[in-house]
Amino acid sequence: MIRKLLLSALLLGSAPALLAQSPKKPKLLVGIMVDQMRADYLPRFADQMGNDGFKRLLREGFQCRNTHYNYVPTVTGPGHSSVYTGTTPRYHGIVGNSWYDRRLRRDVYCTDDSTVQLVGTPKGMGVSARNQVSTTLGDEMKMVSNGRSKVIALSLKDRASALPAGHMADGAFWFDMNTGDFISSTYYMPALPKWVADFNAQKKADYYRQQTWTPLRGPEAYLNSVADSNSFERIFKGKTVATFPYELSKLAPLNPPPYEMVNISPFGNNLLTDLALEALAHTDLGRDDVPDLLALSYSSPDPVGHTFGPLSKEENDLYLRLDLEIARLLQALDKTVGKGNYTIFLTADHGASEVPRYLARHHAPSGAQSHSTLNKGVADYLNQQLGPGAWIETERNNMYYLNRPLIASRKLELARVQEMLAEYLRNQDGIAQVSTTAQLLASSQTAYLESKLQNGLYYKRFGDVRFELEPGWTWEMGVGATHGSGYAYDSHVPLLWFGAGITPGISYQYHTITDIAPTAAMLVESKLPSACTGQAIPEVLSTAGPKKRR
Incomplete structure (x- = not known):
């Protein structure tokens, strides 16, 4: 019966009524992950943001407002793996940032690989995605294109680069906190490509390490944050209180490793955007009709959240500044790849709890084991x-x-x-x-x-x-935020879609983070990752007729 209806529709010239038009396939898919970004941050901070960053994504893109992680632990390694494999740790194998190996009788870090060496630095264990037992979106894009798709991943954290990059990437690069350079692994290449070596030679990390972090806007921009001076935040060595300003040049020598203060500040996001713009300018990403993948992970919100907490003025300011970086990235994509030629998804690897001491102070359910x-x-x-x-x-x-x-x-x-x-x-108890x-x-x-x-x-x-x-319980009644649980504050994250194949809209339907990879695979017409258990999001992919607000 269905076949007869379709045939009749085709003969009568009314097939679009039954067959939705395929969305435009992008030349470049850009996956953006923000480390420790809760779903409430965008509505909390949006009023003080500009029009060209997050607000552009919200205005011109599609929002999935009810997206959650569907497993524990909600930490960085499993989060990045789950987004790019479209499945949970049960099938991709990354059960934590590290885990205990019964055979070796010791802990194993999620990207440890003793069969390879680091590139760009003389020290440290080799890094790869070998422990990830499922293919990724990028792996499948490489395979269906006979290797013509290009896959590059960038982050300050090695696990936030290697795991999204997968097993067949053209490059995975991350930040060395000891040298201030971006490095890689022989798993991907024997030596750093010229564009990365040239970027390292600019010593931008040294420039950012000399900056002073002050509030970007006036007091009216921070009304949804607690007072700058409070007892809920970690105090850096070299300061007596956790308040603005933060003079990185003075704090860096006292808070090792040498470039850690760049990481625990908004300037780590600036540094990653700088590298992303170099990748767009000096590689062939998005230059032909074979879809490529650029995986970016902004890591600095995580250490800032751990240090100051979700309600801090510092966290608020970091997102106002990150908004400027998103705008800068969009501007570069418009220029190098072209409007309408790229598609972005933006999400987070986990959320964050409120500061335990804050909860206790305000009589909210909390405790410590x-x-x-x-x-x-x-x-x-x-x-x-x-x-x-x-x-x-x-x-x-x-x-x-x-x-x-x-x-x-x-x-x-x-x-x-x-x-x-x-x-x-x-x-x-607890x-x-x-x-x-x-x-x-x-x-x-x-x-x-x-x-x-x-x-x-x-x-x-x-x-x-x-x-x-229990909800609100942590391992110590400390300062700053933590994460890892299955509760909504750790599992509920933003999910935005923007660009080619996407029409504006909002969905409040429940979706899991494992739905991202199959949705992206449909957009670039790729095979699903090998262990994919997620489902493509129909609200994002349906482009026939005017998009209704949901």
Whole structure:
């Protein structure tokens, strides 16, 4: 019947009524991730922003206002992997920024690769996407184009560059906090390309390290922030209070590594935009009809958030300044690639909690657990129940790894010991949800936290018992923000689409972060990443007829 209707429509010349027109395929896809950007930041800060940055994206693009991470932990490595693979840690394998390796009996960083060497610096472990077991959007673009698509990733963090770049990229570059240069890895190339070497020779990081960070606007621009002087922020060495101004030239020698202060300031965003503009000017990105990918990750909002918190004047000012960088990037894309020839998606790798001390001061639900206290309690309990022994190998990412050889030697059932530990944890203050690996593997969970725990499970890198703290609880009643939970403050992030194939609109439908890669793949007519579990967002892709506000 459907085939007959389509044939009749074609014969009658009314096929557009049944077949939506394909969106324009962009020459360049630009993925922008802002590290630790909560969904509420844009509406909070937009009134004080200009018209050419975020507001242009909002005005001319499509907003998905109800986009969430659908797993835990909500941290940088898994976040970047999930956006570009279109799946959760359960299938791409990046279960944290680092994890415990039972075979090696030590921690493994998410982009560690001992088979390669760094390029552009003499020190450090090699970096690649080898630990990421799914292909990425960029990998698939390379394959379907027989290698003609170009893929380049840039960030201050290595994991925010290598993981989006994937396994076949033409280049992944990140910032060396010790030298002030952008570097790479032999996984991608034997030596830095000329345009990166020339950029490093300009010593722009040295220029930014000499700047003084002062408020960009007058007091009226910061009405949604707490007072500049408060007790919720970390104080840099060399200052007695966490208040403006921040003279980076004086603070940098006292707060190592040498270029860390560039990172913990808006000037890290300036530096990344500078490099992105060099990439647009000196590579062939977006120069032909084969779609390319430029993956950018603005890292500085994360250390600024960790240092000062979401309600700080510093965080507010950083986003007003980031707005100028987005405008600068859009202007460069218009000039080098051309309006209507590129498509942007902008999102974040996670959100952030409020500062624990702020919550406590205002009687909001909050609290703090202690790693040392909880770990000692666990060890004492298992010794009482099972006899003396080192029953726990380690605790990482809210997961306990049991000593499985010891359990086997004592002829104990692993599942029984897991459940014994889980039952103890369920009775501890501040713990909301506890699941054993066996439970997560055996059932299909639909409850809020349980499903997120299950989506974060990659068995080879997972512990025996995984738990989640109560809302508002952290590991210490400290200053600055943190993140990593499955709650809305960590999972709810912005998602904006702009450019070729996108018409203006807003959707309030629930979407997950894993929907980005399949949507982008449809726009560039690429194959989906190998482990993709997300669904293309129809509101973004539907371009037939006038776009309605949703």
